[in-house]
Amino acid sequence: MTARPTFSVSIRALERAPAGTPMSVSLRSTRDLTTGNWRTFRPTYVTRPSPCNLDCPAGTDVRAFLSLAADGDAVGAWRTIREHNPLPGVCGRVCYHPCEHACNRLALDEPIAVHAIERAIANRALAAGATAAPVAGAHLTPIAVVGAGPAGLSAAHHLARRGYAVTVFDEMPEPGGMLRYGIPAYRLPRPVIDAEIDLLRAVGVRFAGGVRFGRDMGATGLADYAATFVAIGAQRSKRSRIPGDELAGVRAGVDSLREVNTAGGRRTSGPVVVIGGGNTALDTARVLRRLGAEPTIVYRRSRADMPAHPDEIAQAEIEGIAFVFYAAPTAFVGEDGRLVRVEFQRMRPGAPDASGRPRPEPIPGSTFALDAGQAYTAIGEDVETEALADLVAAANGRLQADRWGRTGRRAIFAGGDAATGAGTVVEAIGSGRRAAETIDGYLHGQDPVETGQAERVGQSDVNVFYFGRAARAHPGLLETGAAITGFSEVVGDLTWAEAMAEARRCLTCGSCTTCDTCLVFCPDAAIERNPAAGGYTVDLAHCKGCGICVEECPRGAMVLVPEEQR
Amino acid sequence: MQQVQFAIPEDEILAPGHLGCAGCGATLAMRLALKALGRQTILVIPACCWSIIDGMSPYSAAGVPVMHTPFASAAAAASGIRAALDLKGDTETTVCAWAGDGGTFDIGIQALSAAAERNEDIIYICYDNEAYMNTGVQRSSATPLGAWTTTTPAAHLKDNPKKDLLAIMAAHRIPYVATATVAYPDDLLAKVARAKRTRGTRFIHLLSPCPPGWKIPSDQSIHQSRLAVQSRVFPLVEVEHGETWTLSLDPEPVPIEDYLRAQGRFRHLMDDAAAIERVRAGVEARWRSIVARTQLNG
Numbered sequence: 072m073t074a075r076p077t078f079s080v081s082i083r084a085l086e087r088a089p090a091g092t093p094m095s096v097s098l099r100s101t102r103d104l105t106t107g108n109w110r111t112f113r114p115t116y117v118t119r120p121s122p123c124n125l126d127c128p129a130g131t132d133v134r135a136f137l138s139l140a141a142d143g144d145a146v147g148a149w150r151t152i153r154e155h156n157p158l159p160g161v162c163g164r165v166c167y168h169p170c171e172h173a174c175n176r177l178a179l180d181e182p183i184a185v186h187a188i189e190r191a192i193a194n195r196a197l198a199a200g201a202t203a204a205p206v207a208g209a210h211l212t213p214i215a216v217v218g219a220g221p222a223g224l225s226a227a228h229h230l231a232r233r234g235y236a237v238t239v240f241d242e243m244p245e246p247g248g249m250l251r252y253g254i255p256a257y258r259l260p261r262p263v264i265d266a267e268i269d270l271l272r273a274v275g276v277r278f279a280g281g282v283r284f285g286r287d288m289g290a291t292g293l294a295d296y297a298a299t300f301v302a303i304g305a306q307r308s309k310r311s312r313i314p315g316d317e318l319a320g321v322r323a324g325v326d327s328l329r330e331v332n333t334a335g336g337r338r339t340s341g342p343v344v345v346i347g348g349g350n351t352a353l354d355t356a357r358v359l360r361r362l363g364a365e366p367t368i369v370y371r372r373s374r375a376d377m378p379a380h381p382d383e384i385a386q387a388e389i390e391g392i393a394f395v396f397y398a399a400p401t402a403f404v405g406e407d408g409r410l411v412r413v414e415f416q417r418m419r420p421g422a423p424d425a426s427g428r429p430r431p432e433p434i435p436g437s438t439f440a441l442d443a444g445q446a447y448t449a450i451g452e453d454v455e456t457e458a459l460a461d462l463v464a465a466a467n468g469r470l471q472a473d474r475w476g477r478t479g480r481r482a483i484f485a486g487g488d489a490a491t492g493a494g495t496v497v498e499a500i501g502s503g504r505r506a507a508e509t510i511d512g513y514l515h516g517q518d519p520v521e522t523g524q525a526e527r528v529g530q531s532d533v534n535v536f537y538f539g540r541a542a543r544a545h546p547g548l549l550e551t552g553a554a555i556t557g558f559s560e561v562v563g564d565l566t567w568a569e570a571m572a573e574a575r576r577c578l579t580c581g582s583c584t585t586c587d588t589c590l591v592f593c594p595d596a597a598i599e600r601n602p603a604a605g606g607y608t609v610d611l612a613h614c615k616g617c618g619i620c621v622e623e624c625p626r627g628a629m630v631l632v633p634e635e636q637r
Numbered sequence: 638m639q640q641v642q643f644a645i646p647e648d649e650i651l652a653p654g655h656l657g658c659a660g661c662g663a664t665l666a667m668r669l670a671l672k673a674l675g676r677q678t679i680l681v682i683p684a685c686c687w688s689i690i691d692g693m694s695p696y697s698a699a700g701v702p703v704m705h706t707p708f709a710s711a712a713a714a715a716s717g718i719r720a721a722l723d724l725k726g727d728t729e730t731t732v733c734a735w736a737g738d739g740g741t742f743d744i745g746i747q748a749l750s751a752a753a754e755r756n757e758d759i760i761y762i763c764y765d766n767e768a769y770m771n772t773g774v775q776r777s778s779a780t781p782l783g784a785w786t787t788t789t790p791a792a793h794l795k796d797n798p799k800k801d802l803l804a805i806m807a808a809h810r811i812p813y814v815a816t817a818t819v820a821y822p823d824d825l826l827a828k829v830a831r832a833k834r835t836r837g838t839r840f841i842h843l844l845s846p847c848p849p850g851w852k853i854p855s856d857q858s859i860h861q862s863r864l865a866v867q868s869r870v871f872p873l874v875e876v877e878h879g880e881t882w883t884l885s886l887d888p889e890p891v892p893i894e895d896y897l898r899a900q901g902r903f904r905h906l907m908d909d910a911a912a913i914e915r916v917r918a919g920v921e922a923r924w925r926s927i928v929a930r931t932q933l934n935g
Contacts, residue, residue, distance in 0.1 A: 101654035101691075101698040109659065536863060591643050591822050592859055594665035596653045613653035617660035617848075618856030 102613075106595065110616035112631040114589075114609055119528050119581035119627060122173035123185060128493075128501040129156040129225075133170050133185055134582055140188055140574035145567065149196030150204070152189065156500050157228035157271060158221065158250075160197070160263040163190025164562070165254055166497045167380050175580050178530040181543035183577050184565075191570030193263075203270045208234035212514060215240065215296040217284050220248020221496045222302035222487025224271060225503030226510075230300075231274045233511050238296075239276060242283040243333075248304055250496065252329045253351070255358050256558040285458035293462075298510045301463055301470060301478075302487035302503060305452040305494070311346065315403030316448070320410030324355035324449035336362045344369060344413045344441055346400055347449030348377035349494075353384065355447045356392050360555050367393040367441060369400065371418050371431045378494075386548065386562075390555050397431060401438065403446060414440045454489045468492075475519040476506030484510055528581035532627030535578075537588065544573040583607075583628040589620035644823055646672040655698035657690040660855030662845035662862060663764045664690055665819045667699070667735070670762060670843070673829035676701060678731045679718055683711040683745060685737030686771040686847075687764070708744045711736045712752035715759040723758075731760060731833055738765040738779035742800050749840075753809040756837045762829075763802070763840070766847035774850045781870075783916050785852075785902040794905070794912075798919050803842055803874070810879035811838040816872065818844040820862035824873060824885055831875075844871045852901020861900065868896040869924040874931075882930040893917050 123133035131152055139148035152159040163186055174182030212235050216223045219241035227237045243252055247264045272278070282288055284303070293299045308323030310316065324345060330336075340363045345356040348370035356366040368387070370377060373396050377384060388394070398415040405411055417437035420429030456465035463470045463478050463485050469492050472478045472485040486502035488494055493502070509519050547563040548554075554561050565573065583606055590598045590607060597614040598607050621629040650671040657664030663686055671678070680703045682688050688705055691698050706714040715734040722730050736745055741763035749761060768786045769775040776786040778800040789795040806814045813835045817825040825843070832839035844865055846858040853861055865871040866888055873885035893916060897903040906912045 095694055097692065097695045097697040099695050099697070100652045100700070101656070101696045102652045104654035104656075104692070104696060106654050106656075587643050587645070591645050591669075592665065592819075594657060594659075594661050594668065594858075595655070596649050596651050596668055610653060615659040615855075617858075618854070619660055619665075619859055622856040623859050 105612045107597075107610075107612045107614055110611075110614060111634055112616040112618060113611065113634055114614065114616065114618065114620050114629055115632050116583055116606060116628060117581075117630050118583070119532075119630075120525050121580040121582070122175060122527050122529070123170035123183075125524065125527050126169045126173055127155075128169065128495070128498040129162070130501055130504065131155045131170070134577070134579060136192065137183065137185070137188065137574045137577040138579060138582075138584075140192055141571060141577065143567075143571055145192050145195035146199055146201045148192045149201055152192065153203075153228075155504060156497075157225060158267050158496075158500060159189050160193035160267050161221070161250055161259060162497055162500070163187070163193050164259050164263065164560075165250075167495060169497070173527075175528065175530050175533045175578055176538075176576065178533065179535045179538055180540050184544045184546075184573050187544060187546050187565050188570045188574050191565045191567055193267075194564060195567050195570075197266055203274045204232070206232055206234055206274050211236060212297045213238065213295060214510065215293050215299040216302065217241075217299065218248060218302040218304055218487065218489070219243070219246035219278060219280075220302060220304045220487060220499060221250060222304070222489075222499035222503040222506075223248065223300065224268065225500040226300045226302065226486070226507045227276045227503075228271055228274075229504050229507030230510065231271065231276050233507070235297075235511075237276045238279055240279045240282040240284065240288065242281070244280040246278045246280065252332045253325065253354070255328065255332065255354050257357070257361070257554065257561050258354070260560050283458070284462075285460075290461050296482075297514055298482045298484065299462075300476065300503070300506050300510060301459060301483065301485040301489065302499070302506075303455065303459070303489045304499075305454045305488045305492070307453045307455050308351075308448060309451045309453055311400065311448045311450060313400050313402060315405060315410070318403050318405040318410045319408055320405070320443075320445045321403050322445070322447055324351045324447040325452055327447060328354055328358060331358055331362075338362055339364045339445070341365065341445075342367065342441065342443045343445040343447065344400075344443040345447045345449060346370075346413075347451075348372065348379060349449060349451070350379050350383065351452070352447075352449035353379045353387055355449055357387055357390060359445075359447070360390050360392055361558060364445070365391075365393075367395060367443075369395045369398050369413075369415060369441070371397065371399040372428060373397065373420065376428045382562075389548070389551055391551075395441075398439070399431065399433070400446075404440070410444060410446055412440045412442045413446050414438060452488075454492075456489075474505065475509040476502065477509060477519075482513075484513075528627040533578055533580055534623055534625045537586075537625035538578060541576050543576070544569055578626050580626050581628055582626065584626065586625060588623050588625055589629065592619050592623050594619065645669070645826060648672060648676075650674075650676055650700040652698045652700055654692075654696075655690050656692055657686075658847075658849060658855070660848045660858045661686075661690070662819050662847060662858045663687060663737070663766055665858070666762075666764045666825070666843050666845045669819065669822050669825050670733075670735075670829045671700065673826045674701075674731055674733060674760075674833060677729055678733055679704065679722075681706055681711050681715040681718065681732065681734045683714075683734075683736050683740040684708040685740050686766065687735060687737065689771050708740055710748050711740055711745050712748040712757070712759070712761055715761070716752050716755070716757040719758050732758075733760040733762060735762050735764065737770075738763060738767060739769045739777045741765075742778040742802055746805075750805075750809065753806065753811050753838045753840070756811060758836055758838070760829075760832045760839045760841070762843055764843045764845040766845045766850055767799070768847075768850050770847045770850040781916075782919055783903060783906050783912055785905065786850075791905045801923070803876070806840045806842075807876045807879045807882075809838070811840060812836065812878060813839040814842075814876040814879070815840075815885075816842045816844070816874050818862045818866060818871060818873070819846070820859045820866065821873065821886070828875065828885075850902070852904075853899060857899060861896070864891065864896040864899075867891040868893045868920070870896055870920050872924060872927050874927060881934050882927065883934075884928065884931050893920060
């Protein structure tokens with residue numbers, strides 16, 4: 072406190088009153104009384120993890136980049152994302168955004184549209200000419216990355232930033248993996264991938280395309296590298312093992328996507344059946360729709376059980392794709408070696424399985440058939456572990472590696488879908504980052520350190536009274552007629568102004584924003600601004616520990632800690 | 638990020654080290670009110686919590702001159718100080734009587750009514766914690782229907798509704814009457830500032846949660862103050878000259894049970910549906926009558 076209380080005119084007059092004036096006057100301030108010794112709990116400012124930060128598999132500091140975006144700093148927000156994730160433009164489009172699932176704004180209205188803001192940040196930062204931060208130190212120690220998908224790209228980014236000379240090998244000519252050869256362009260335009268991969272080249276990452284491990288190079292080819300990160304993904308479609316799957320017209324969805332994404336698709340027509348409920352099934356059906364077919368997706372469980380994102384399912388419906396739930400294929404039926412129809416068994420929900428979802432079971436005697444000249448299976452992809460047999464041990468169809476990417480073999484690390492089986496871009500990015508940290512530690516003789524996770528700020532910790540309701544931003548969709556006749560991006564951009572407004576909806580859970588709520592509501596005038604360090608200090612000589620500041624803090628950035636016994 | 642915005646003056650007139658209980662609503666009320674009253678203010682405080690809170694001799698927390706008076710005489714003493722200042726030619730100093738609900742609703746109402754009838758140029762702020770709290774929680778005529786106090790124990794709960802002092806003061810047709818509470822500091826400061834700008838008798842009824850008396854944890858004062866407004870138990874209003882009524886806030890209503898449930902003084906009501914219904918009916922009737930009066934404004 073700077074200003075000491077001054078006494079007003081009448082008190083001073085009393086001080087000048089003649090001795091013996093019959094009135095008691097108190098002239099000392101209670102500031103001299105240390106009421107802080109009444110306290111049993113002490114309020115303390117803390118920074119605690121927000122749900123979005125904890126729930127991002129890539130480890131992105133979502134809260135921080137939203138704050139920067141809210142202030143209009145697109146490049147700062149972009150750099151903050153890239154501290155953990157080199158692919159904000161990609162993730163802003165194709166990430167299934169687990170960061171939004173437990174957003175504390177749900178206590179008030181709807182989660183922040185983090186993915187749409189991330190995309191707007193990437194657009195604006197790249198348009199502003201933002202570049203990758205220069206790397207400190209020379210690129211000396213060579214490291215090999217096998218697989219140029221999101222896990223490999225993420226590992227390459229984090230290793231290059233630490234000064235390593237990274238070479239990324241991939242079977243396909245261009246880097247990107249499933250981003251480029253799996254996900255269709257209407258979800259992820261190719262210039263977005265190219266721009267973010269160019270930023271990796273700018274920090275010295277080399278890409279060697281057309282190199283298949285086990286064919287074009289072997290374990291001996293890795294001898295020159297101080298460490299190798301293997302992230303070959305899961306590329307091979309699971310066989311359906313249904314009678315007739317050798318017929319012409321029966322194909323794997325992931326193979327047809329790879330073909331369309333390399334050679335472009337051929338026009339087609341008529342009814343087609345797509346079997347499965349995940350992203351590959353959705354992508355396959357929507358690509359076929361664009362090529363002129365009339366797809367029906369058949370899934371053996373319910374709509375709610377589909378692993379595909381609900382937004383994707385809704386867009387597919389808008390595009391005229393039909394869905395049949397609770398049906399499993401029993402036979403592909405052909406004439407003259409060509410598929411003419413698919414026969415199905417109707418299913419119903421049974422007892423819960425290991426995933427917690429009801430296990431579908433057949434309804435006896437209930438069958439039907441769909442006429443179709445083409446059928447696509449999209450029931451999951453396997454890892455081609457045999458290609459790496461002399462490099463990494465495999466079990467249950469996956470490369471064996473721990474959370475940190477360690478395979479048990481010196482200098483060999485593995486991650487991404489091939490090791491985790493996770494199947495999402497953002498988890499692959501997180502896996503690649505962890506592996507990069509592990510490799511860096513390994514080359515410095517250090518083991519990875521498990522850091523305990525701090526307690527998240529939950530809905531009961533935020534005080535939503537202080538936040539007005541505000542509708543979540545919804546990017547526009549491309550008009551359906553235009554969407555299904557080409558591969559233009561379906562989901563639109565937020566303008567930068569819209570993205571800033573959406574970012575301002577963020578409650579900034581668990582982090583003080585100097586909003587003054589604690590200062591305003593302190594009955595003891597015991598909270599003071601801290602001009603030197605920012606934020607506030609608690610006047611412990613006077614704070615009685617009532618806890619109002621902690622209770623009222625809008626964003627859970629204060630806690631009460633017990634005072635030690637005196 | 639979404640910023641919470643307050644327009645609260647920085648000047649801290651109230652000193653820390655005062656003797657208010659942890660989480661005291663009446664102390665926060667004073668701290669905020671002084672920010673609007675300013676340093677050129679004389680407070681007149683009758684017997685009430687605040688005659689303790691301000692500190693024992695030779696200490697004072699208020700940061701402005703405080704005249705302690707007997708229980709019944711806050712408005713009369715304030716009137717006298719005003720007259721003395723006027724005689725000295727001091728028209729700038731604000732005289733503010735600051736009294737609890739006992740010294741206002743019960744013991745001080747005669748002096749208050751007389752001062753208001755004379756339209757004395759004083760501000761009278763009643764910080765209402767709804768019972769005689771510093772003497773150990775005895776009921777006052779501000780204690781709400783159904784509340785526990787030591788003189789209305791659970792076997793004989795208060796069977797009378799809270800006296801409608803807002804209507805009583807409005808009926809004096811003084812220039813300015815308002816209600817305020819600590820959970821809405823911007824509203825509270827705006828009303829005290831408006832009172833300071835107005836001449837004649839100005840009366841503010843200021844609901845001030847009391848953690849020990851209401852049997853709530855000390856960190857719940859603001860929350861309960863907010864719920865009082867949101868549940869319509871304590872409407873925020875302004876009345877000019879007894880005629881023009883304005884609702885300061887028309888909150889999205891929350892169930893009255895939310896307000897009652899968290900307070901120990903109402904806990905026994907929670908398994909008495911008829912009693913809650915009676916409380917609710919009284920609150921709703923008063924809300925409707927206030928809304929009706931706001932609609933009569935020419």
